[in-house]
Amino acid sequence: MNHEPDFFQNLRAELSGWRSWIDRAIVLTYAIAAGLFVVGFTIAADWAFAQFESIYHRWPLAVLVWTPALTALIAWITLRWFPGAAGSGIPQIKAALSPALPPERRGLFVSLRLTLAKIVLGVGGFAAGLSVGREGPSVQVAAGVMQHARRWLSPGSSIDTRALLTAGGAAGIAAAFNAPLAGVVFAIEELTGRLEARAAGLIITSIVLSGLVAVSAFGNLTYFGVIRVPPLGWELLGPGVLVALVSGAAGGLFSRLMAVSLTGMPDRFNAWRARWPVRFAAAGGLAIAVIGLVTEGATFGAGSETVKRVLAGEVELSPLYALLKGVVTWITAWCGVPGGIFAPSLSIGAGLGDVVARLADPSLSTALIAMGMAGFLAAVTQAPLTAFIIVMEMVDGHSMVLSLMSSAMLASLVSRMISRPLYEALAEHMVAKAVSSPARTEPENER
Incomplete structure (x- = not known):
């Protein structure tokens, strides 16, 4: 009872x-x-x-x-x-x-x-x-x-x-x-x-x-400011689907490349990285510096400021921005330094959305950039709910909830056909390495 x-x-x-x-x-x-x-x-x-x-x-x-x-x-x-x-x-x-x-x-x-x-x-x-x-x-x-x-x-x-x-x-x-x-x-x-x-x-x-x-x-500020989205209609459907598909395919390939590189798959470059990790990092740093100079500084850092300025209409991205930003993000991670890929992934997605907007309809640029960010991040992490909510909260894009959700879900679905979830693959590699290696833990007073 x-x-x-x-x-x-x-x-x-x-x-x-x-x-x-x-x-x-x-x-x-x-x-x-x-x-x-x-x-x-x-x-x-x-x-x-x-x-x-x-x-x-x-x-x-x-x-x-x-x-x-x-x-x-x-x-x-x-x-x-x-x-x-x-x-x-x-x-x-x-x-x-x-x-x-x-x-x-x-x-x-x-x-x-x-x-x-x-x-x-x-x-x-x-x-x-x-x-x-x-x-x-x-x-x-x-x-x-x-x-x-x-x-x-x-x-x-x-x-x-x-x-x-x-x-x-x-x-x-x-x-x-x-x-x-x-x-x-x-x-x-x-x-x-x-x-x-x-x-x-x-x-x-x-x-x-x-x-x-x-x-x-x-302060209670949004990460990328407040985007100004014009009234959206059926004209967004075609370009929006294209952004999701491109972001999903690119994010899946990027995720697969990152997993292969960071889990030490046998190849000439990983062998060199394992033998001379510091020299490898120096070479990677040089490549990042050269690409940054070629792009006039656009690929340096997380890319958040660049995306802010693009959303505000202050600058235009190069059509090659997404590709080059993806390359420097991959090299940075491969060097073995501490650093995340969330913000760079959002920047890459913004570049993809910008390219599609130029080809389809420049008036939809702001919406397609936001959808590209959600799509690429969802494709890399294969966590679509987290991706679309992050972008929605970061740009105060509540008027785009359905568009962002659709882009993230479709991009994640495409990515799953190409690659395993990146963080899951890396975590499994870390666990396997930790279990097989000799015991080494942090001292109790430093935990």
């Missing part, structure tokens, strides 16, 4: 459990700290890239020395002391959440030490002008902070490490993009595959607190 809840009895039970309230306070404190770390990372990354741009505008040819040298230094430090900080950060969290990974090996992928290293080395990547984003790294940064809370919780606490990692990863995405809804969807679609009832409150609370910290620092 079902009984209605007794409010006063439940209230007394809640208030009598003083230790659970202490645990909650600890988690809330760490959620705020995670937001502060992401905000600090954002400010430092923006400052570092501004310094790079200053060097580039004063002495353009200096990047032919500066970028390769700093890329080689970052790769050497990462390989020598912080191998778990290399790359995006999202595969590391997926690996840490994998049931196949022994709990004592989680320190290889997430810890407070790696959080600090990710920030410093990630900022270095921006200072070098590499094609990196800070959103993927923000996931590892925030998760590293959140999981550290476990050492202060009571032994009987229902908040486990998996819940803390998931909450931290979601909070990292939400704070980095100022997109709280995307953080929730990201936790479900990319990290866990489902949202357990007991973890839901923790995840949402972490997103809210870290998001409040970000909003307090930067």
Whole structure:
């Protein structure tokens, strides 16, 4: 026989459990700290890239020395002391959440030490002008902070490490993009595959607190501003489908190329990379510098500012922008430096949308650029819900919900015919490597 809840009895039970309230306070404190770390990372990354741009505008040819040298230094430090900080950060969290990974090996992928290293080395990547984003790294940064809370919780606490990692990863995405809804969807679609009832409150609370910290620092601003979309009708159907198909095919090929390169498939270049990783990084940095000079600086950095200016109608992209931005993003990741691909993927997608708009109807340029961003990001990550919500929240594009959703879903479907999900492939490779390698974990006092 079902009984209605007794409010006063439940209230007394809640208030009598003083230790659970202490645990909650600890988690809330760490959620705020995670937001502060992401905000600090954002400010430092923006400052570092501004310094790079200053060097580039004063002495353009200096990047032919500066970028390769700093890329080689970052790769050497990462390989020598912080191998778990290399790359995006999202595969590391997926690996840490994998049931196949022994709990004592989680320190290889997430810890407070790696959080600090990710920030410093990630900022270095921006200072070098590499094609990196800070959103993927923000996931590892925030998760590293959140999981550290476990050492202060009571032994009987229902908040486990998996819940803390998931909450931290979601909070990292939400704070980095100022997109709280995307953080929730990201936790479900990319990290866990489902949202357990007991973890839901923790995840949402972490997103809210870290998001409040970000909003307090930067204001309630959208990532790419507010786009001005003209009234849309059936004239968008043909070009929109074309953008989704092109983005899906390009994103699938890009994802497959990244997976092959980063998992060390046997070929001449990966053999050279394995034998001389620092020299390989220097060569990659030189290639990035040369392409940046050829494109007059358009391919340096994450590409966010370039997309902002394109959406505002201030500049025009080269028809080859998407291709060249994809190349420098691939080379950057292949060099083994810490840095994400979310923001560069959005920039590549914007370039694809711009090309289609020029061929079809320039008056639809803004809408097609937004659809290209959602489509390419969905194709690379094969997480269409996260992709379209991120773009919708970043451009305040609520009037384009159906268009963005359709583009992301179709592009993801095309990508699945070409490649496996990128983050899943990288996470499985990391887990297999960690399980087969000799035990090496972070010291307990650094987790």
